[in-house]
Each structure stands twice: as structure tokens, then as C-alpha cells.
Amino acid sequence: MANLFIASPHGFCFGINRAIDLARETREKYSEDIYFLGELVHNQHVVDWLESELKIRTVQSIDQIPRGSVVIIRAHGAPPQTYNQAVAKGLTIVDASCPLVLKSHQTVSKFSSQNKKIIFLCNSITHDETIGVVGENPYLVTPVVISDISTLDIPDPQNCIVMTQTTLSTLETKDALDFLKNKYPQITIMPHICQATSDRQNAIIELVKTCTLVIIVGSSTSANSNSLQKVAESVGVKSFIIDNASEINYKWFAGHQNIAISSGASTPESILEEVVQKINEIIHQ
Numbered sequence: 001m002a003n004l005f006i007a008s009p010h011g012f013c014f015g016i017n018r019a020i021d022l023a024r025e026t027r028e029k030y031s032e033d034i035y036f037l038g039e040l041v042h043n044q045h046v047v048d049w050l051e052s053e054l055k056i057r058t059v060q061s062i063d064q065i066p067r068g069s070v071v072i073i074r075a076h077g078a079p080p081q082t083y084n085q086a087v088a089k090g091l092t093i094v095d096a097s098c099p100l101v102l103k104s105h106q107t108v109s110k111f112s113s114q115n116k117k118i119i120f121l122c123n124s125i126t127h128d129e130t131i132g133v134v135g136e137n138p139y140l141v142t143p144v145v146i147s148d149i150s151t152l153d154i155p156d157p158q159n160c161i162v163m164t165q166t167t168l169s170t171l172e173t174k175d176a177l178d179f180l181k182n183k184y185p186q187i188t189i190m191p192h193i194c195q196a197t198s199d200r201q202n203a204i205i206e207l208v209k210t211c212t213l214v215i216i217v218g219s220s221t222s223a224n225s226n227s228l229q230k231v232a233e234s235v236g237v238k239s240f241i242i243d244n245a246s247e248i249n250y251k252w253f254a255g256h257q258n259i260a261i262s263s264g265a266s267t268p269e270s271i272l273e274e275v276v277q278k279i280n281e282i283i284h285q
């Protein structure tokens, strides 16, 4: 009979719990209309639940928010221009940006004031965290997708800082940073992968010593969920990322004795439990 091992830790991180608590508190505190600027967290189940429970609408730009309303800034942060627009429009700002993302903004701000060039390694230049951090100084910060690292040319390495998105794969990042250090010994490297991301990935790295299949429960838009899958695949283990139990394919499990499962930092525990239940039904039938 096959075994299913649940990674520990998995699921909600400190930053996501904080953003959800802030949304609840904002609903209690204000009678005005409240808007999320973009998905508060990258998980549609959580966003749908918050919208229906708290009667908070999600919009994509400050232009869509009426004057006098309250705006909640997403967990992934936003560029300074967004805050300026909100202030100019007289909105009340509730900042649900994760403090660990804000640390990256502070790092950019500090080194920009010294006129240093900054490379921001990310998994997508259109991810909200990337847009927010680059927005701190678009003239000095260049976003670079980590898989494109070998094409990167840095003419002035002694004047360059390399930073990372908080949710990158730790294994892929180590390889990328080793490559850069080797090519540009004078470069300064300041990785910002957060503890929650590393801990969840380390749990997968431990499990794949004995498991031959990994299932990640999370949204395809969730950077940290995708990185969990990347970590499994980079050590040669087959893995799938699914949003919910309806996406499970029973054929995946044939021939696997030990299976690992984890969930991204914005995946509700109830969704993971449904997936666990369905997999157990498949592997124990």
C-alpha cells in the first residue's frame, strides 16, 4: 500500500496570515467602501472567500476606486507611485504588504541613494513583488528572470548589488548566485528569499529523499507554490501543481510507493485537506 507524507511546514505563512487579519480588521474598523488593489494573496479561494465574507471588492488600479474609500495594498507590495496615487485621491491606505517584501524595498532605497545599480532576480518581471520593488527606482533596478542569468552582462560589477525575489527556488538561486560570483567576483549579493519559503522548500528536499512523486497544492499564479514544484523537479522528482482536488489525475500515482504533498504559502488548509483525502482514496483503493 502506498504512503502519503504531508510536508511540514506547509501552507499559510506569516505574511499571508497578517494580510488576511488586516483585511478582517479593516472591515471592522471602517464603514466606508473597501477595495483590494489586485489579489490580496495569490489564491483565488482566499480572495473569493474574503470578497464574499467581508464585502471587499478587488480592483486592478487606483483609478477604479472612488474618492473617500479605503484601499488595501496586497501582500506582495506595490511601487511608491501607487501609494502616491492613492494619497492624491484621498484614499485611506491599509498596507498589507508583507514586512519581508518591504525589507527589499528598503534595501533598494538604501542602495539607490548611493547610486548603485541593482539586479533583481525574479521568476517573472510581471509578478507583483517585482513590479513593486523595481518601482522603488526603475532607473537603477533591472529585473532579471532567474532562468536568463547566463545571458546577463554586468559592465560595472563593483557598483552592482544582486537581490532576489522572496519566493524563488533556493536551489535554483544558489546555482544562479554561484554562477554570478564566479563570473563577477566583485559583485555584492544580498539574497532576500524569506524564511517561510526556505522552510517549505527544505521540507520538500527532505521528503524527496524517500518519495518519488510530489504534489503541490497552490495557485499557478503563486510564485512560492511554483518554486516548491521547481525544487522537487530540480532533484529529479516528478511533481504536479494543482489548485484543488478536482485537478487530481488518478494515473499520476501508479507505481509510486511514497508520495509527498505540500501547499503554497497562500493555500488554505481546507483545500489541502480535500486533496489529501482524495489522494488517500486513490492510493488505498
Ligand code: SF4
Binding pocket: 013, 014, 015, 016, 075, 098, 099, 100, 101, 166, 167, 194, 195, 196, 197, 224, 265
Ligand atoms: S512567502 Fe515570505 S515574503 Fe511572501 S508573504 Fe509569506 S513570509 Fe512574506
